[in-house]
Amino acid sequence: MGDAYLIGAGQSPFGSFPDETYRSLFDTAFDRCLASVDGAVEPAQIEEAFVGTLGVGGRQIGLSGPAVTEHLGLHGVPTTRVENACASSGYSLRNAVATVRAGMADLVLAGGYEVMTDTSGDHTKWWLGVSGETEWERLSGTTFAGVYAQMASAHMAEYGTTTEDLSRVAVKNHANGAQNPDAHLGFECSLEDAMNAPSVADPLNLYHCCPTTDGASAVLVASEAVARDLSDEPIRIAGVGAASGRVGLFQRPSLTSIPATRTAAERAYEEAGVSPEHLDFAEVHDCFAIAELLAYEDLGFCAPGEAGTLLREGRTDPDGDLPVNTSGGLKSKGHPIGATGTGQVVEAFKQFRGTAAVQTDDPQYGLAHNVGGSGGGVTVHVFERASEVGS
Template sequence: MRDVAIVGAGQSTYGEHPNSGIKELFATAYDAMAESVDRGYDPDEVDAAHVGSLGVGGSQLGITGASLTSHVGLTGLPVQRVENACASGGFALLNAVQAVGSGIHDAVIASGVEKMLDLSGDRSKYWLGVSGDTEYERLAGMTFAGVYAIVAQRYLAETDAEHDHLSKVAVKNHENGALNPKAQFQREVSVEKAAGAPEIADPLNLYDACPTTDGAACALVVPADEAHRYTDDPVYITGFGGGSDYLALHDRETITSLSAVREAADAAYDRAGRTPAEVDFAEVHDCFTIAELLAYEDLGFADRGEGWRLVEEGRTARDGDLPVNTSGGLKAKGHPLGATGIGQVVEVFEQLRGEAGDRQVDGEVALSHNVGGSGGAATVFVYEVAR
């Protein structure tokens, strides 16, 4: 395969957009991506596009991809909607990387979009619930929060972690989100406030959960040896991987580790020729605070049952040796399902190019981790500023 690089990436603000539909949100992210291409963006060079979206609300369930790309003037090229629940954006990027890396295409847009905040709370819970097993979880009344609450209960029982460690994840990510002008929640919270929030599903409370969000994000993937036609500062994708697992929790060997993530991470590290110890910072999928602790372990940053120690010791803080979710993560930046995986790319792109402003961290090797549902699917990518 050819090496590949990202030469442009952009997103809308995340949060409530009452006057914008998915077309307008997509156009905002697309324009931001185009503006980030230093030497000029030519839409005529785009060969294909992949659009991640769960289709929340059903505003455009059929032919979503072509509906969005034609709105910004991209027609005549193959466009595909990608659906893998919360990992839709990550798999859109995986498709783009494979297409460019294989030589089938030379410039591919990976994108995602979701419009969630024009629905009632009950309807939002329905759309989140479809990412679980229909027969044994959703139709039995299990909510998305309930699934992760079961995981959290098990993790707290099996390890020395306490709920305060979950709260510290929330506090850390809100501190980072407060510095991100694109984040849904740009305010800090205390450990006391996070720990004392109303319960949503024992042991998880309101501050353990990410918000529902409107938003979109786009990235442009090209061959690495063509990247300098677009920019002096490309971001190379040196490793990538995807994985899957049983959808229902009761079918898995364990619920405190996600095999889909381990499979994706192993493939990404192997292709990049890197180890977890070489990653300088990461964007991980913290749909619930417990998910971030699991990510530390499944990505190899900590031993099994020891992920909570990274938060306890401050290692994943912005000034730690392994900053995690400098964007604010899903917890503070927001979680527009289909856009989330590409939104992570935007943060990595800006950080590696030194464009992250007040939340800038040092590093030349980064990772992103995008999970679908409770772990039924996952992608992991390794990024570098030099091949």
């Protein structure tokens, strides 16, 4: 199989946009994606598309992929809707890479969208809950925040993780997001603010939770031949890992780890021929503060129980050994469910191009980690700066 390359990436602003539609948001992401490509790309050159969305609000349930691509000039292009909860567009990217590697297409669009702010709080809470185990979690009243609160409580009990550790995630990510013009919550917060915010689901408070967000994102994946023609700075998608996990927490042997993340990461590292020590930055799925700490451990950035130490020592700060969530993460940039996975890839693209708002120093390897629900589906992608296409 041939290699696959990331040659373009763009996103709409993330936030609350009562005057926008899911189509207009995706149009913006697509236009920005095309504009980021070094060479000129016409929609007619795109041979396949994968679009992720949960479908919050129930707007266009059937054929929701073609409903957005039909407005982009992709007439006749096979378009597939991908739904794996919050990991929907992470799986869209995986499908795009597989399609290119298999030789079925030379240029593939992967992306996602979600509109979440035009329904009531109770309605949105219901839609978020459908990504949990239906019978024993959602129908018994457990919220999305409640599920992660259980994970946070277990991690605190087992490893001594503190409210301050959770709050430091928010402080770091808000500091990064404050510099991101596309962030939903683009403001800084103090440690005091983050520790003393109103409770949402104990021990998680308001600053430990991501917002509900409108937005879209899109990336272009190309074969070697197309990347050679269109990309001056090739970014190889070096490793792809994915795994499913038990959807309900009660089915898992432990609440202090997401096994699907570990499996997906192992597969991505093995395929890329790297280890966590090679990474220069990472975008990880921080829907709640505890999720970022779990990611540190499950992705191999540190041993189990050491995530709080990694954070306190500043090693995941922009000037640390491994900057994490320089975009602001889901916590600050926002979490439009279907757009989140490829939204992380937009940040990776900018890091390699040297155009990120919070820029790392000459990165060679980066990682994007996207989680569906509380761990029912996970993707991990490793990206590599290539000196030339095919190298």
